[in-house]
Amino acid sequence: MVENIGLPAPLASPASCLGDPVAPYSAVNFMETLLRLLQQDATVSREDLARQLNLPVADVNARITALENDGVIRGYQAIVDRERFDQNTVTAFIEVRITPERGGGFDRIAQRIAKFDQVVSCYLISGGYDLLVVVQGTSLREVASFVSEKLSTIESVISTATLFRLKTYKENGALFTTDTPEDRLAVSP
């Protein structure tokens, strides 16, 4: 079991594990580019992807299916600015310290925590605490009671620190504030 310190080993890129030629400065590195395009906008049509990548649509479909089957693509979701929809959603980042188990390390307990519906993300972290747990609820009280009744009561949990989100500026690469206005010349040499 790797100790919970330092940086994780870099993952092999999907392109190299799936046997694509890797050419610098070029979009011929299809898998890498395909993933990036989907991460930017998963709603892009297969036809548009095919045109951009200069590949047949069937080929694009096959590559995406392979990425899904290999578990590289775990799902597709919308990036939502909840504040524009309702004011009630509460998001908390909870720093959790736990006692690792002999033989299992942090995994079993982390997985146990991750299974709660209230938990939207859960990461093993280096530094002063072990797990960063992102929890969502409809009120402060709801999140607080989840922490005190569910999280803190787990035997190997030593301590928790709950940090409430006040405002989102950027999420998954999407800025939540609009940038520069469009003032380009209509035609230029």
Next chain:
Amino acid sequence: MNDKIAAHVRDIPRSGIRDFFEIVQSMHDVISLGIGEPDFVTPWHIREAALFSLEKGRTGYTSNLGLPKLREAIANYVARKFHVQYHAPSEVLVSVGVSEAIDIALRALLNPGDEVLYHEPCYVSYNPSVTLAHGKAVSVPVHEKDNFQLRADELAKRITPKSKILLLNFPTNPTGATMPREALEPIAELCVKHDLIVLSDEIYAELTYDGAEHASIATLPGMRDRTVFLHGLSKGWAMTGFRIGYACAPAPLIEAMMKIHQYAILCAPIMTQDAAIEALEHGDAAVAHMREKYELRRNYIVSALNDMGLPCPTPRGAFYVFADIRPTGLTSREFSLRLLEEQKVAVVPGTAFGKDGEGFVRCSYATSLEQIKIAMERMARFVTAAGRK
């Protein structure tokens, strides 16, 4: 008053692109594929460097040649990317965009009547810049069948005892043409044989696609000491408004160019010079990201143009497709005006880039893919309708 204007200035025709710009400007809801600058905002880390420069109160003049640290960064970048070595203190000059560098290079080199060869269709400023420097501009046509590359035999035919300069621009605005090393070799041989100086505008060098590596003519045998290597931050780094270009050349030439630059311009703005250092030293990833975006859009637009019956080989550089519109039977200007009126899509008639651009229109893909998609749908409708008439 017109009779007071200097004859060589008065005789320069109005820019074709400017005419067209005014028509487009007067209309609403136009999707423009007519824009010759990146649609990206300058990468944040570079903008932040400019802010930091202002914050530190760096608001004065710099050395005429440019900040020593920037010239060092330029020499390092050019050596790293293009494999040409320049001595930063004496062989590098920072200009206000490549346009200024071309102007001062021409003025430093030309005696009245000296001839400057340049390939056409080309960027709109080359011909008038030569005229303004009292030289004679001699165009060498490039052809679609050669992928718009410059052919040595076409060039050789136009060399005279008065030929002094060859102006090159690869990757090319407006054709997207690139010149691999093998294609540059016979050109370089002619330059050596006829003792020509080369002004090589390599502003689109970073925007070379399909994994191809940009080759500079300065790397060919006998060429370094007869080449003015011209480059800048505008295109690859999306920094058009920063106005930073540079020239690398043998010291006597830089010294001569500096004489003009110091009296006409003094120096490029200090805060954008500071930002340029950041761009050159830490901008590779951002450039690669934008290049990938352009390449994907290029693939899209080329495929769409071919599908609508406008034959279009895949250009390998810059961010332009020079689409062959001859199948429609329209002239470049008719095509562009009618496409604008009927479908509200702006492209630039090929003739804006020289008479050899007839039969083509320049479509820029420095615009979001969403816009390109709509533009291509509208253009396909237009071409289908034009084909029925």
